Amino acid sequence: MPIHLRDGRYRILKVLNDGEKPETYLVEDANFPESQFIVKQLRNPSSNPQTLTSLRRLFASKAATLEKLGQEHDRIQKLIAYFEENEEFYIVQEFIPGNPLTDEIIQGQPLREDQVINFLSEILEILVIVHSYGVIHRDIKPANITRRESDKKLVLVNFGTLNEAITSTVDNLEYMPIEQVNGNVKYNSDLYALGIVAIAALLGLPTNEISNLRTQKNRLTGEIVWQNKNIKISRKLAKIINRMVRFDYRKRYQYATEVLDDLKKLTNVEVEPKQHDKKLLIVLTGIVGSIALGVGVWFLHSPKPVSNAQKQLYQEGVNKYEAGNYEGAVEDFNHVIELDPQNALAYNRRGDAYYRLGDYEQAEADASQALLLNPQDANAYFDRGFAFSELGKYKEAIADYTQAIKLNSEDAYAYYGRGLTRVQLKDNKGAIGDFSKAIALKPQYTEAYLQRGILHRRLRQRLEAIQDFDKVIKINPSDAKAYYQRALTQSLNKQKYAALKDYTDALNINPKYIEAYLNRGDVYSDLGNKVEATEDYNTILRIDPKFIAAYIHRGIHRFSFGDYKGAIEDYTEALKLDPNNIAAYNNRGNAYLELGNKKSANQDYSQAIAINANNALAYYNRGVIRTKQKNKQGAIADFKKAAKLFQQQGEKDSYQDAQREIAILQNNSEPLKTTRPKSGKIEKN
Structure with a gap:
C-alpha cells in the first residue's frame, strides 16, 4: 500500500536512502500527475514548544531564500515547497534525472x-x-x-x-x-x-x-x-x-x-612575476603586525654566509609561526639568533611570535633590537608600535607608527595601527583621519572601514557609521562583524526590525556569535517577543554555560514579564560564576522587592554597595527599602548619596528622581513610590 505525506498530496514511490535517518523519498504530486519530486525529511532535535517555534521561523526564512535562488538559476536544484508534519520538517525539491x-x-x-x-x-x-x-x-x-x-x-x-x-x-x-x-x-x-x-x-x-x-x-x-x-x-x-x-x-x-x-x-600567456609584497596580518582587534617575509630576504641581506642549518631553522620557525605554534617558533628563532646574533629579521619574527603569545614586553624588546641592527626597517617600527599599544604606551606607539609611515608612506597598515592608538588617546579626529588614509591607500581594507564606523557611532555620527558598515558588507558579504556593528547602530536609531535582520544575518554567517544572540535577544525582549528572546539567551548558554551576561540579560527579560522567581534564579546563577557581580546583586534585589522580600532585597543592595561604594543605583534602591522599613534617616542618607553620584555621572533623570524622594521624606509627605530611576532601573553589565 503506498505511503503518503501531507494529507495524501505526495505519494511515496521509493525510499532513496535505504532507511537512513533523515529519510529521502522519490514522490509524485497528486496535483501534478506523472510529475516526480524529491521529498527530504530534516531531523528535528527537539519537541520543546518554544524551540519548535524558533525553528519554524528559521526554517521558513532559509527555505524562502533557497526557493528564490533555485527559481533564478537553472543549475541550482529548485526548492518546490516546504512543510511541517507531526513536528517534523520536510522540503520538496526538483527531481533531476x-x-x-x-x-x-x-x-x-x-x-x-x-x-x-x-x-x-x-x-x-x-x-x-x-x-x-x-x-x-x-x-x-x-x-x-x-x-x-x-x-x-x-x-x-x-x-x-x-x-x-x-x-x-x-x-x-x-x-x-x-x-x-x-x-x-x-x-x-x-x-x-x-x-x-x-x-x-x-x-x-x-x-x-x-x-x-x-x-x-x-x-x-x-x-x-x-x-x-x-x-x-x-x-x-x-x-x-x-x-x-x-x-x-x-x-x-x-x-x-x-x-x-x-x-x-592557466590557459593565458605567462605574466611577468611581481616582486613579493610584505604580508601583514592584522587580527580582529587590529592589534598585531606580522611580517611574512621569505627566507630569501634574509639570504640577500645577511652580513655573513648563511649555513644550511640556519636556513632550515629559520624556515621551520616561519612554518611553525604560520601554523600557530608560536612557542615552537620562538625556540627555532632562538637557535637562529644564537648562530647569528646580528640577524635583524630573526629578532623581528621572534617578536611577532612573542606578541601572539601575549608577551608584549619581549615583543617590544625584539622589535627594538631589530631596529638597532637595521634602523630603516619600517616593519619593525610597525611591530613595536603594536607592542607599545598593548602595554598602554600610546604616545610611544604613535611615534613608532609615524616613523614607519615616514619610511613607507604607502603603508595602509601603519595608518590603521596609528588610528587604533589615537582612539585610545581619544584623539577622535586624528583617528578618523588615519582610518580614512588607510582606506584611501587600500580601498578594500574592511577592518579600517569597520573601526572608522565604530568610532563614528561613538561620536553619534550614525549615518556615517552605517555607510562604513554598508561598505564592509559590499566588499565582503560574509563579514559577520559588519552586520553585528550595523545592527548595534540600527538599535541606537530605534530601527529595531532592521537591527533584528542584521543580527540574524550575522548569526547565519557565524552561528556561534554570542554577542549577536545577546543583543538580538534584547531587541526581541524590547519588542515583547517573549519566546524568541528566551531562545536567544538559551542558545548562548548552550554554547557557553559560563557566559554571565546571558544569565543577567535573561533575568532582566524574565523580570520584564513578571517572572520574578525565574529572574532570581538567573541572577543567582550569575553570582555563582562571579560573586562580585554588582548588576546581579542589584537586579536580584529588584526581583526580591517585587516579591515583597524586603530583607533579601536590602541584603543584595548592601552587598552591591560593599563591592562598589560608587554604585548610585544600589544606594537609590536601598533608600526605597529603608523607606518601607520606616528608616527615614537611613533612606535620606542613601538618596543623598545616590543623587550625588547620579549628578557626577551625568544621569539627570535619575538625579531628579533621587531629589524628589528626599523632598518627600523631609516634608513627611506621601509615602515613597517604589519606582526606580528612569535611566537606571536595571544594570546590564
Missing part, C-alpha cells in the same frame, strides 16, 4: 587535469551566484553534484543550510573544514569542500577514503599533503587547489570569483 559526481570519481581512476578544471569552473560559477544571495551550501561533496542527463551540465543539489538550520549535528566530515565543524561556517568553507572534491578526483579516491587525507598533513604547517609523483598535474593547478584547502580559512581564497580568475589564467 542524471548521475552524481560519485559516478565519475572512481577508485583508482584519476580524472585528467582538464576534466578537473572544467568541473571546478562549473561549480565555482554556481557558487558565485549562491554566495551573492548570502547563502552557503555547507555540504559540497560528489554526491551533491549531479550531471544533468538532459544537457550534461553540473547542477548543485541538497543544500546543507536547511538541515543545519534545524539541527546542530555535524555529518560528512570528510569534506568539511575545521571552522565549519566548530560551527563557524564561512563562504570559503564551500571552497575548501570543493578543493577536497578536486583532490579526490585527481587521486581517484572515493568518499570513504577521503578521511585518510586528514592524517596526511605536513608536520610543521598542518596543511594537507596530497601530491605524489604519480599525479600528472601542473604546478599552477596544484597551487590553486592547495590555497582552496588551507587549514586556516583566512589563508584560503575568500571568494569563488578569485578561484575562477586564477583558473582562467
